[in-house]
Amino acid sequence: MPDFGDDVDNAIFSQILEMDENEDERDFSRPLVLGFFDQASETFEQMQQALDDKNLDELSTLGHFLKGSSATLGFNKIRDSCQIIQQYGHRMNVDSTAEPDEEVCLKKITDALTAVKADTTELEKVMRKFFGPAPDEDEAEE
Amino acid sequence: MLEDPSYNSVVRWSADGDSFVVLENEKFTKTILPKHFKHSNFASFVRQLNKYDFHKVRHNEESGESPYGRDAWEFRHPEFRADRKDNLDNIRRKAPAPRKAPPADDAFPASQQVFVLSESLQATQHQIQALQEQYGELEKTNKLLVSEVVSLQKMVKAQSQAANEVITHLNNVEDRRRNSRHSAQSGPSGQTGQTFHAGSTGFLPDGSDEPAPELRRARELLNGVSPDIQADRELERLSMAYNQNGSPADSAGSSSVMFAHPNPGGIPPLVHDTLSDPRHMVYPVGQTTGIDPFHADHIHNIPYSRPLSNPAIQADASAQITPPLKEQLGSIWRGKKPHILLVEDDKTCARIGSKFLTINDCVVDIARDGLEAVEKVNRDADRFDLIFMDIIMPHLDGVSATAMIRMVAPQVPVVAMTSNIRQEDIQTYFQFGKFTQCHQLTSRFNHHPTLQV
Secondary structure, three states: OOOOOOOEOHHHHHHHHHOOOOOOOOOOHHHHHHHHHHHHHHHHHHHHHHHHOOOHHHHHHHHHHHHHHHHHHOEHHHHHHHHHHHHHHOOEOOOOOEOOOHHHHHHHHHHHHHHHHHHHHHHHHHHHHHHOOOOOOOOOOO | OOOOHHHOOOEEEOOOOOEEEEOOHHHHHHHHHHHHOOOOOHHHHHHHHHHOOOEEOOOOOOOOOOOOOOOOEEEEOOOOOOOOHHHHHHOOOOOOOOOOOHHHHHHHHHHHHHHHHHHHHHHHHHHHHHHHHHHHHHHHHHHHHHHHHHHHHHHHHHHHHHHHHHHHHHHHHHHHHHHHHHHHHOOOOOOOHHHHHHOOOOOOOOOOOOOOHHHHHHHHHHHHOOOOHHHHHHHHHHHHHHHHHOOHHHHHOOHHHHHHOOOOOOHHHHHHHHHHOHHHHOOOOOOEEOOOOOOHHHOOOOOOOOHHHOHHHHHHHHHOEEOOHHHHOOOOOOOOOOEEEEEOOOHHHHHHHHHHHHHOOOEEEEEOOHHHHHHHHHHOOOOOOEEEEEOOOOOOOHHHHHHHHHHHOOOOOEEEEEOOOOHHHHHHHHHHHOOOEEEEHHHOOOOOHHHHO
16 A cells, blocks of 8 residues: 555555455445545535534534544544534634634634645545546446 | 365355355354464455455345355356366466565454454453452452451440349349348348348349349340350351451451441452452453443443343343353354444445444444434334444434433443544433443544454
């Protein structure tokens, strides 16, 4: 497995890859990882909408949601940004102290969202390269 | 291996000789695989087969189950035939994976197993330690009770002696009073008076001129209570034994001393003794006792309690003996495959979770949110052996869902999965959801929770 750098927890990610029955087809990890990017871009749209609505609660929920899947895949950098979004959605700083100023929260979330979008786009490129073009639908293995 | 008739019931050629069948997955993994491979891991065996382009033969819905039984695995390769050994050279790895040599491939499952085993061993040791602590505690309590009883007995004895003394004294006083009356009157009314006078050392009179009836009754009461000699001796023995064994200071003193300082000196050495005493170090094989799931030590080492096999005793599960832990941890589940409900709204997590569980030979059912989970459990409360529950979900969150599930299926272990790592959150989950265990998302797959649980 190539080293994906600090943005990816290589230990976790390699475990995901281990679950593939077949290292050439990667018919478990490929749809999983590529599916994540679809999920991420959907979530980013919803986050943008929630930002426009100044709906902090929704932002917190969305942040938590994407934090879960990114952490599961070992995508640390994305996970951390999601954590920030979740925290400020809760009107809290990252260290869990209260941040009563909603404008500050929204500002922090806007920054985090911009960053996480860029990181995700970057990572998606790397991953698409790693997995290569989708093969023909093979007979599904066990 | 396929031609060995002694393996016939476990693995053999199919009737047509164009495929082979693993009939008894578990036996195959445990006894046959290690003889031919460096591991005993069925999943790796299958993976190897796939690499060499063997395919599992599927039996579709119409034709029903495989002719070899539902749990049989049949594999086929076009060049792999019972009558064509010369074809074996045509079976090759498909486009061999460049990065990994096969031995490395084998090594991983082996180390994984060692890891799982050591995890389970650790869990067992934790439980034993808890048991030993409990045992030490009980022993200590018992010891206290025995010495307390002994000193109470002493006190009672002293009291009754004191009472006797008082009665005797009162009798004497009474006698003297009578005698002085008698002598003062010198009358015939007390023909037994002289006898009395002579025996004024405290004998009870048996004449009509007895002392006050209250005194007589008191003495009768005192004499009526005879101690149980047998029990006393047993107590004495216990008390001696404890004195030799533990800290003698505790049991020797009077009750007030004992209750004033019952613990400070007592507990630590005793518990410590129990733990280091080699007599207590016998590990129960294949059996473990239920533990307090909320105890910090055990949060990550809960035994899988297999509630369906004996739902009756689950009500007070924490005090009950649960089924053998080791058995659960065999590479393939003994008997029935565990049926697991995975409740997770996140597609990525659900997918990876179910894949992971499937690899470990579990039957997985997925619910997308709390409502769906409650529905599934309501339909058949006994169906699931274990539930993995996400916390934050749309429609119905995991804590509420678990609380509802508890109403119909109080015995099913529910493991919370969350990336919320704040301690107070976790407390809340336990408190309201009555979760069996809480597993943090970031670590859940590295630590093989299913095997650990």
